[in-house]
Amino acid sequence: MAGSEQELADAQRRHWQSTYTAHPGMYGEQASDPAVHAASVFRTAGARDVLELGAGHGRDALYFAREGFTVQATDFSATGLxxxxxxxxxQGVEERVATAVHDVRDPLALPDASxxxxxxxxxxxxxxxxxxxHALVGEIRRVLRPGGAFVYTVRHTGDAHYGAGTxxxxDIFEHGGFAxxxxxxxxxxxxADGWVLDEVHAFDEGGLPRRLWRVTQTLTR
Structure with missing residues (x-):
C-alpha cells in the first residue's frame, strides 16, 4: 500500500473509532433494507451461515441472527464490535454471533469455501x-461455497457527494471526515466477472439522500 493510501486508511480507522465512541448505536437498531433483502436471498439459497463485512455496531448482523442465521461479523472498529x-x-442471540476485528485490506482469516x-x-x-x-472480492469468492450469494451496497457516481470535498x-472523495x-x-x-450477476438495484438512503446500488451476485457452482 502506498504511503498516502496507508495514511488515509489509518485516518479513517481513527475516525470510525471516535465516531462509534461518540455515537453508540449510531445507525439505530432497525435492520437496513438491504439486509432484509439479503436475508430473503440467503434463505432462498439455503444459506445457514453469513459473513458480514463492515458490520459496525451490528444492526444487520443482529437481524441475521434473529432470523436464525449464524453470523460472523467483522469490522476494523473494535468499539463498534x-x-x-x-x-x-x-437480545439473546450471542450464541449465533461471532465478532472479529479485521481490516478488509488484509486476507480473510477463513478457510476456502467455508x-x-x-x-x-x-x-x-x-x-x-x-x-x-478487487482483491477483497477475490477473497470473498475464495471463502464462499459454490452457489453462495454475495449482497453488497455501494454509493455510486450519481450521488450528490461525488466530486465534492477532498x-x-x-474516485475517492472525503466529505465530513468520511472518505x-x-x-x-x-x-x-x-x-461480477466469473459470477452470476443477479441484480443491480438502485435505491436512496438517508436525508441527502445517498444514492446507492444494491448488488446481488452468486458464485457459480
Missing part, C-alpha cells in the same frame, strides 16, 4: 482503492 457483542447478549453467504452494506465503497476492492484520487469510493457501473460489472 464491542457494542455489537453487548447487544447480541442483550461460508454460505456474504453481506456488506457500504463497506466496498469505503476508502479502498480499486485494486484493494479528492484522494481513484467514500464512488462506484461506476463498469466497476460493478468488473467485480
Amino acid at each position: 464491542e457494542q455489537l457483542h453487548e447487544a447480541a447478549r442483550a 461460508v454460505d453467504a456474504v453481506f456488506a452494506h457500504m463497506l466496498l465503497c469505503m476508502a479502498l482503492s480499486t485494486k484493494e476492492i 479528492a484522494h484520487g481513484d 467514500v469510493h464512488f462506484f461506476d457501473r463498469d466497476l460493478v460489472d468488473a467485480l
Whole structure:
C-alpha cells in the first residue's frame, strides 16, 4: 500500500473509532433494507451461515441472527464490535454471533469455501482503492461455497457527494471526515466477472439522500 493510501486508511480507522465512541448505536437498531433483502436471498439459497463485512455496531448482523442465521461479523472498529457483542447478549442471540476485528485490506482469516453467504452494506465503497476492492472480492469468492450469494451496497457516481470535498484520487472523495469510493457501473460489472450477476438495484438512503446500488451476485457452482 502506498504511503498516502496507508495514511488515509489509518485516518479513517481513527475516525470510525471516535465516531462509534461518540455515537453508540449510531445507525439505530432497525435492520437496513438491504439486509432484509439479503436475508430473503440467503434463505432462498439455503444459506445457514453469513459473513458480514463492515458490520459496525451490528444492526444487520443482529437481524441475521434473529432470523436464525449464524453470523460472523467483522469490522476494523473494535468499539463498534464491542457494542455489537453487548447487544447480541442483550437480545439473546450471542450464541449465533461471532465478532472479529479485521481490516478488509488484509486476507480473510477463513478457510476456502467455508461460508454460505456474504453481506456488506457500504463497506466496498469505503476508502479502498480499486485494486484493494478487487482483491477483497477475490477473497470473498475464495471463502464462499459454490452457489453462495454475495449482497453488497455501494454509493455510486450519481450521488450528490461525488466530486465534492477532498479528492484522494481513484474516485475517492472525503466529505465530513468520511472518505467514500464512488462506484461506476463498469466497476460493478468488473467485480461480477466469473459470477452470476443477479441484480443491480438502485435505491436512496438517508436525508441527502445517498444514492446507492444494491448488488446481488452468486458464485457459480
